[in-house]
Structure formats: C-alpha cells, structure tokens
Amino acid sequence: MIRPDAPLLLDIRDLHASVDEQPILKGVNLAIRAGEIHAVMGRNGSGKSTLSKVLAGHPAYTVTAGSVHYRGADLLELDPEQRARIGLFLGFQYPVEIPGVSNLEFLRVATNSRRAERGDEELDTFAFEDLVHERLKVVQMDPAFLERSVNEGFSGGEKKRNEILQMALLEPLVAILDETDSGLDIDALRIVADGVNQLAGPDNATLLITHYQRLLDLITPDYVHVMAAGRILRTGGKELALELERTGYDWVDQELARLEPETVEVA
Amino acid sequence: MSTATVGDLVSQPYKHGFVTDIETEKIAKGLSEDVVRLISSKKDEPDFLLQFRLRAYRQWLQMAAPDWAALGHPPIDYQNIIYYAAPKQQEKKASLDEVDPKLLETFDKLGIPLSEQKRLSNVAVDAVFDSVSIATTYKEKLAEHGVIFCSISEAVKEHPELIEAYLGTVVPSNDNYFSALNSAVFSDGSFVFIPKGVECPMELSTYFRINSADTGQFERTLIVAEEGASVSYLEGCTAPMFDTNQLHAAVVELVVLDDASIKYSTVQNWYAGDENGVGGIYNFVTKRGQCRGARSRISWTQVETGSAITWKYPSCVLQGADSVGEFYSVALTNNHQQADTGTKMIHVGPRTRSTIVSKGISAGQSSNSYRGLVQIGPKAVGAKNYSQCDSMLIGDQAAANTYPYIRSQQPDAVVEHEASTCRISVDQLFYLQSRGIGFEEAVSMMVSGFCRDVFNQLPMEFAAEADKLLALKLEGSVG
Numbered sequence: 005m006i007r008p009d010a011p012l013l014l015d016i017r018d019l020h021a022s023v024d025e026q027p028i029l030k031g032v033n034l035a036i037r038a039g040e041i042h043a044v045m046g047r048n049g050s051g052k053s054t055l056s057k058v059l060a061g062h063p064a065y066t067v068t069a070g071s072v073h074y075r076g077a078d079l080l081e082l083d084p085e086q087r088a089r090i091g092l093f094l095g096f097q098y099p100v101e102i103p104g105v106s107n108l109e110f111l112r113v114a115t116n117s118r119r120a121e122r123g124d125e126e127l128d129t130f131a132f133e134d135l136v137h138e139r140l141k142v143v144q145m146d147p148a149f150l151e152r153s154v155n156e157g158f159s160g161g162e163k164k165r166n167e168i169l170q171m172a173l174l175e176p177l178v179a180i181l182d183e184t185d186s187g188l189d190i191d192a193l194r195i196v197a198d199g200v201n202q203l204a205g206p207d208n209a210t211l212l213i214t215h216y217q218r219l220l221d222l223i224t225p226d227y228v229h230v231m232a233a234g235r236i237l238r239t240g241g242k243e244l245a246l247e248l249e250r251t252g253y254d255w256v257d258q259e260l261a262r263l264e265p266e267t268v269e270v271a
Numbered sequence: 272m273s274t275a276t277v278g279d280l281v282s283q284p285y286k287h288g289f290v291t292d293i294e295t296e297k298i299a300k301g302l303s304e305d306v307v308r309l310i311s312s313k314k315d316e317p318d319f320l321l322q323f324r325l326r327a328y329r330q331w332l333q334m335a336a337p338d339w340a341a342l343g344h345p346p347i348d349y350q351n352i353i354y355y356a357a358p359k360q361q362e363k364k365a366s367l368d369e370v371d372p373k374l375l376e377t378f379d380k381l382g383i384p385l386s387e388q389k390r391l392s393n394v395a396v397d398a399v400f401d402s403v404s405i406a407t408t409y410k411e412k413l414a415e416h417g418v419i420f421c422s423i424s425e426a427v428k429e430h431p432e433l434i435e436a437y438l439g440t441v442v443p444s445n446d447n448y449f450s451a452l453n454s455a456v457f458s459d460g461s462f463v464f465i466p467k468g469v470e471c472p473m474e475l476s477t478y479f480r481i482n483s484a485d486t487g488q489f490e491r492t493l494i495v496a497e498e499g500a501s502v503s504y505l506e507g508c509t510a511p512m513f514d515t516n517q518l519h520a521a522v523v524e525l526v527v528l529d530d531a532s533i534k535y536s537t538v539q540n541w542y543a544g545d546e547n548g549v550g551g552i553y554n555f556v557t558k559r560g561q562c563r564g565a566r567s568r569i570s571w572t573q574v575e576t577g578s579a580i581t582w583k584y585p586s587c588v589l590q591g592a593d594s595v596g597e598f599y600s601v602a603l604t605n606n607h608q609q610a611d612t613g614t615k616m617i618h619v620g621p622r623t624r625s626t627i628v629s630k631g632i633s634a635g636q637s638s639n640s641y642r643g644l645v646q647i648g649p650k651a652v653g654a655k656n657y658s659q660c661d662s663m664l665i666g667d668q669a670a671a672n673t674y675p676y677i678r679s680q681q682p683d684a685v686v687e688h689e690a691s692t693c694r695i696s697v698d699q700l701f702y703l704q705s706r707g708i709g710f711e712e713a714v715s716m717m718v719s720g721f722c723r724d725v726f727n728q729l730p731m732e733f734a735a736e737a738d739k740l741l742a743l744k745l746e747g748s749v750g
Contacts, residue, residue, distance in 0.1 A: 083709075
C-alpha cells in the first residue's frame, strides 16, 4: 500500500559495503515507508543478501560509505541486538541451528528484549506460552517445535516457519526476508507467504529479497527493485518482476556493461 | 559498531585474586622424613597416622610423576614448596566469635559467610584456609542426627577409630605419585560420617582457600555413608593471583555401604594464571569412591573452571551388586589453561551401572582433554555403561581431545559411547543478536545449553552460581 505521506521507516543512501576488503555494495539508494512491500530481485552475487546482512549488522561486513537511517536515527551506529529491539527484523535464508538452546526459551528471551524496548512488561513463561500458541497459528506450526533446540533437525520448511513465527512475536516495523522462498515446496511456500501477508499492515514495511516470481505471485509488492553489481539498477511496480520473469536478466548485463564495463568482466 | 568479541568476554578479571594479610606460621621449604614427622607432631597425631604418612613418603620417593596426560609444564621442584602453613591463631576455636575477624572477612568476601547471622541457611560449611580448617558451621545441629562433619584433623583426635578404619582404603597411598605425596603431607580437609539409615538434613560444603604464595595445599577428604544413609556434599575452591604456580594435590575418598548414596559436587575456581599463562594453580587430584554395598550409589558432579593445570579423574569402584556410579562434568579452559580430566568406572559387581556425561569447553589457546576408563570385570554380569563426551570450541586456537578407554571382560556387558564436537560460530551469535539478544547473553545461552545436562545435577543453590561462573569466565572469548 503506497501512501506518499506515510512515515519513512528506512532510508538508505549511497550505501557502500565490503567483506574481506572486497567491495560488494556500491551505492545503494532505497527509501521504505510504512505500509509498503518492496521486493529486491537480482542474480546471485548481485549484493541482495549482503544488503540484508549489512542492514541487520552482521560483523563480517564493513560499511565504507553512505548512510542508513531507521525512523530518522542512524542505524549503522547500533549493535545488531539494538537494531532488532527497535523493530528491524531479518528473516534468514539459512537459519542456523543452535543445539542445547530451547526454542521456546529463545523465543521468550527475544520477545522480551523487544518488549522491554517498547516499554511493555516482561512476559513470564506462562504468559509467553499463551502468546506463542496464539502466534503459532500464523504459520500453522506444530507446538512440538517449541520443545526442541533452536532449528535443530528442522526441515528447510520448518526453519522458515520458525523465522516467520519469530517475526510474528517480535512485531517488527521493518521485516527483511532474505530468500525466504528458497528450498520451500509449494505448500510450505503458501503457508509462509500467507504468514507474511497476515503480518503486513499499514504501520510496518516488508522487504522481500528473492530470485523468483513465484513468491511475488503470493505476496504482491508495491515496488520491485532490480539489483546488479552492488546497486539498484532499476525500480518499478509489480509488473517489473513479471517482465524479468519473461525476459530474464540479459538486459541487466547490457545496462551494466554500459555503466561499468569492468564489473561485467569480473562477473 | 562495537560488538564485544567472545575473547573479551572470557578474559574477565579473576574476582577472587586478593591476598589476605594475616600472620602465618610456616615451616621451612622442602620435603624430607623430618618434615613429615614435623607435620604429624604439629597436629599431635596418633602413631598409626604417623606410620601411614611415613610409609607413603617412602613410597613416594620410589615413584615418578606420571607423564601420560596431555599436559605440559616445567618440572615441579618439590623442595621449593612449603608443606605446612597456618594462620597464626592456632587451636581451633570453640566458637566463631574467637576466629580471627580477618579470616571471617576473607570468606565473607568470597561469598561464604560463616557468622551465625549471615551463613547460608541450608548449607553447613567447613572453611579451610591454607593448611587448616578454621571453622565448621552447624556442627551441633548435624550432631543431633548423628552426622559427623568436621575437619579431618579434628576427626583424627575425636574419632580415630573411624579414620583408622577408612583412611587410605579407597585410594591406597601408593595409588599414584600425587596420592602418595598427599598421604605423606596432607594437612587438613573435611570428614563426613553419615550413620546407618540417616538422610543428612542439609547440604554439606567445604570451601578451600589457598592464601600463601609458596605453599602447597594438600587436603584430604573422607566421606563415609553407612547402610541406607545419604548425603549431598559440595566443595568450592579459590586462590589469590600470584605469578608463581602453587601445587594443589588433594585426595578424596568416598565409602558407600548397602543402599547408601553420596552426591559429591565440585565447583573448582582456583586461579588459572593470567592471559599469558603466567601463574595459576597446578591441580593434581585423586578422587575415588567405592560403592561397597549392594544398591549403593555415587554421583560425581564437577564444574572445573580454574587452575593452570587440571589432572583429575573422579572415579567409582562399583563393587556392590546393582550399585550405580555417575560422573557429570563441565570443564572449561581459557587462555593457556590445560585440563586432562575424566573418570574411571570400574564395574566389579553384577548388574552395576554407570553414566558418564562430560562437557569440555575450550577457548583461547587452551587445551582440554577428556580421559575416561570404563572397565567391566569378569563378575560384572549384566553391567551397563553409557558415556557421552561433548566438546565445544570457542575461537580457532583451542584444542579438545577425547581419550576413551574401554576394557570389558564380560561378554554380557553393554557399553555405549557417544562423542561430539561443536563450535560457537559467529553466525550462531549473530542469529541470536539479530533477535535482540545481547552478545554476552547469547554466549551464555549457548554455553548453558551445552552444559545443561550437567548443571541439572548440581544442588539447586549452586546451579545458578555455576551458570554465572561460566558466563564470567567466558567473557570476551568469542569472536
């Protein structure tokens, strides 16, 4: 839902970032307002996942230039945990397994850290169980997964559902979902997409990072951005994704070659 | 972005590193037959004990220090150690009011208040300072139940028949180099006797404190549970920070008769040396329990976080039919610490069962080895053992080793061994952080999760303590 007067949640300007001194992001500009759903598409290595990790504060990435403001505040100054507490969420492409740490306890500690930031009272184990059982419905998840260690032995689909469950509990203002559709069969994809749609509202925003149109058939984006060689090459409406599906990324190579011949050689 | 590294987390300063300034009576450095006689005479011991010491000393002279452990350290100069040091107040005081306030203050500072008003409500404490026990709380209350809980020196005077009957029967003086040394020069420690049918009404605890820089600590603990008796016992240990190494060579013996049980827990936090490996305690300990009676049970739980070197294998000899031995261990090493620790489960009697759960955490440049023996004798029909050894590596310079030995002379026995190694990865930490969980809490969640099976075995009062201690020890070590 596009409302030009909606509050600006995320404002990325000329963002440059590198990993192991290798530049990956080379000037990303992106503004996201409340109520909007954005999709970032692009080939492997275009910088999509790097963008999501930089926004969440992964220590392996260094921002070399540019700025990111979250609701007007400098996001890049904050530790990853602080970013999460104020309402930024990253749904991982490959959620890690954490043996020995109970999923339920993890979800409770995470939820309470977000609640504390918002000035809400801490939920004890009983109150939290009520909440989590209600939110499980968003992703039709079996409560048995609460009793296990975080993501341990979960199938690909179960891991992604667990991600969306976390999103449902943390109620972020900006949710970045990094290739949430990868490795999902049609049924699991539908459940996950359904969960994302339920959580999207006028006060929050979603940034979907994906390769494929099939996710966007289920979650309709307001904006589609095509990323290549560390920057956003083109922005359009949902029809841009359909065009990509039809024509492929060849035009991207041509446009890049025009802008920056050396990059194409490297790729 | 100022994310702390796990390295910073682990390198928290040692909190118990202070020295108490108190006048101490020490004997001259060095070890000889005269020194053994001197220690015995200072303690005014009966002849049987002097003979026990002298025999051990002569055995020790013939023995060589073990070199099979995965530990490296310069040779120990046994002539450069003081074998007896005691705060000058002497004569164990009848009441706590007469104990030097400096000593009470020391234990207060360590979180072990001894005075009537402040002491822990459900734990009786024996406080050992260098070579002597300075106070034991709740003695009278325990006596009402027939439970004896006192320093071993006191037990030698008041219950010599019990000492003579049990001392050295589980760990013979010539069992190994360090047990022989301990048997020759041991100064103090705790004695516990739980008579037939009595369930000890409170937790018993001994707190060991090394204070002098050049003194060895050689404590001796003996716990006897008669038929149907049970007790839960906990020991804690700390020492000041010195840039020299102090030797700690203890012997602990447990005797359990029919249907009796002893639960023995240790939270070891001796000074570990600094981040460059200078200083720290050399901890060479022999702990063994004997399940003499049918259906008897011994459970060792240890949380080993301190010491520059740890050499320690709390063991169970399962003699009685259907007796049970358990070993639950968390060993954490950081910086240049070295630990070679594990257990021995010796199945002698029929249908004896044992469980081993060992969790090793290695950070910094430390080395952490599990070494365990499961031995099933020819008469141990239907014996069962289950062992689980897990290692967690933090950073990329630490080492973890597992040396399981299994010897079975009983075709009928069931022996299972599982082992795993894992690592706290940057991505796991980032995952937790990206959900709003702070870095330190994230590390501590993962470490506690890893250790949960062992912490669940600790007495409630100490489980939270152990959790905190590990988190503290790990501050600054990941990343």
